[in-house]
Amino acid sequence: MEQIQKPQQNRFGQWIRTSITARMLMVGFLVIILLIPLQYINSLITERSIRQQDVVNEINDKWGNHVLVYGPILKLPYKTYTETKTFNESTKTYFTETKTHINYAYIFPENLDSEVEANSKTLKRGNFESAVFTTSMNFLGYFKKPNLELKGIKDEDIVWDRLKILIKTSNLKGIKNEMTIQVKNSSYPFETTFNKNSNDGLGYLEELESSHLEDLDFTKSDKANFNFDIIFNGSKSIQIIPIGKATTMTMTSNWADPSFIGNFLPNNETKEITKDGFHADWKILHINRAFSQQYINKIPNLNEFAFGTKFMVMVDEYQKSERSAKYGFLVIGLTFLVFFLIQTMSNINIHPFQYLMIGLALTMFYTLLVSISEHSNFLKAYLVSGISVITLITLYAKSILKTLKFPVFIGLSLTALYTFIYVIIQLENYALLVGSIGLFLILAIVMFVSRKIDWNNN
Structure with missing residues (x-):
């Protein structure tokens, strides 16, 4: 076996x-x-x-994107002249033809004060949500009579009765009130004049332009006070550009997690952040930023000087x-x-x-x-x-x-x-x-x- x-x-x-x-x-x-x-x-x-x-981008796009306000800017038309000489064969002499052109000077305000109040909330779609806000912004200040002699522009060449005021913003579709500006004792409505193909150096901000300020006569007054309000539906952030020779902004909100952004930070002595919201104050002088109060023909892109608050969403799920x-x-x-x-x-x-x-x-x-x-x-x-x-x-x-x-x-x-x-x-x-x-x-x-x-x- x-x-x-x-x-x-x-x-x-x-x-x-x-x-x-x-x-x-x-x-x-x-x-x-x-x-x-x-x-x-x-x-x-x-x-x-x-x-x-x-989904958040879709919600924000329909509700309103980030808010950047750039203005008000005084749009001042002035005349320039060109001469052309033409030889006349029959008379054997030259004759001179003078043509008049309209150009524009852009004047920033002497003083710009703003009060901003933002009420934030949450919008949901399915399992997703986005933080948005409705903000009420009040601006007041004044323009001084423009002095353009150093730019080679004479007072008699300025078309005073064709003055306009410009306001530029990143969130035109988010505006929820009729836009008018009070200058002295008169009210002037705004119209949209945005041209996406324009190359004005402003980063393609959307533009509002007032009607002619026919009642404003700088030949009789050296100062013009203004006041206007904007109500926005927006998201992500609120910023302004400090174009005033002296610019102040006060912002309050029920948002508990702000992130202060831009070239300028709020005053630490008055800044307050609690679980119920925040309060912040800014003050910027013309010596704090590197741009002029007057521009001829074209305004440079000043978006880099914007400041404000990002409505920061803390680490999400x-x-x-x-x-x-x-x-x-x-x-x-x-x-x-x-x-x-x-x-x-x-x-x-x-x-x-x-x-x-x-x-x-x-x-x-x-x-x-x-x-x-x-x-x-x-x-x-x-x-x-x-x-x-x-x-x-x-x-x-x-x-x-x-x-x-x-x-x-x-x-x-x-x-x-x-x-x-x-x-x-x-x-x-x-x-x-x-x-x-x-x-x-x-x-x-x-x-x-x-x-x-x-x-x-x-």
């Missing part, structure tokens, strides 16, 4: 089960493999974020989810490290497939987080996702490790890790510092726990 030979033991399988080095290589390989679904999750978050931005997903490699790596240390120190065998299931459960946290946060706030989504994943892995660990103390330790470790990541996400200025300190402490704990492992068993 032939003797039945026992199958030869799989040396590779034995090496995987008994060698610390083999286990480390296997765990590292699985971590790298799990980067693939993490990358897909990051792509999903990016796609949803882009979709949100598209997709940004938080994206920042959270960036720690996915860390979460998977540290969780596998905990299981690896338990396996090594207690001689409990954990199959590679079980590691893979744990890793996939960890990646499911981010898909849950994104999907739930679209219908709730980030904190609730984070709690639901975290509790679900921690509970699933803890119960799975109980079936693998056959004891209670190790699964409880794993559950507490994951709870601490997710809490640590949530704190980092909420921080702005100290995120890097807190994250670095936390990782240092984690490294110290791992080094302390692993000091008793016999690494010679490889």
Whole structure:
């Protein structure tokens, strides 16, 4: 009778089960493999974020875009002359023909004061929302009688009865009131004269032009007061350009997270930001900015001198989810490290497939987080996702490790890790510092726990 030979033991399988080095290589390989679904999750978050931005842009475009007001500017026509000499063959003499041309000088106000009040709210479409505002802006100030002699323009060449006032804005469609300007004791309506193909150096701002200021006679008065109001539906930001020789702006709003932007910051002594809104004051003198009060024929692009407030949306749900997903490699790596240390120190065998299931459960946290946060706030989504994943892995660990103390330790470790990541996400200025300190402490704990492992068993 032939003797039945026992199958030869799989040396590779034995090496995987008994060698610390083999286990480390296997765990590292699985971590790298799990980067693939993490990358897909990051792509999903990016796609949803882009979709949100598209919806926000659509809402803002219909409600009103950012607000930039540039004016008022006095548009002053004046005459110039050209002479041409023509030879007459019949008389054998030259005769001179004089032609008159109309050009324009642009005069900025001597003083410009503005009061701005913005009431913000949220508009929603489906799962997405956008922060918008309605702002009431009041402008008052005065023009001085233009003195253009230094520009080579004589008073008698100025067409005083054809004066106009220009106001330029980035958000013409957002204006919600009839536009008129009070100059002295008279009221003048505005009309739209925007030409997109014009090259006036103003960054293609849309233009409002008043009717002729026929009642304004600078030949009899050296000063003209003005006053006008604009109500805008807008989004993103409110800015003005300080074209007054002295320009002031006071802004109040119920928006709790303003970001002051532009070349000039508000007065720190009067600035106030609370959870109910903010108040800010600016004062800019002509010596603070590098442009003139008068221009001939063309105004340069002065948009770079604009200042105001950006209605800053703090880190939104997709940004938080994206920042959270960036720690996915860390979460998977540290969780596998905990299981690896338990396996090594207690001689409990954990199959590679079980590691893979744990890793996939960890990646499911981010898909849950994104999907739930679209219908709730980030904190609730984070709690639901975290509790679900921690509970699933803890119960799975109980079936693998056959004891209670190790699964409880794993559950507490994951709870601490997710809490640590949530704190980092909420921080702005100290995120890097807190994250670095936390990782240092984690490294110290791992080094302390692993000091008793016999690494010679490889």
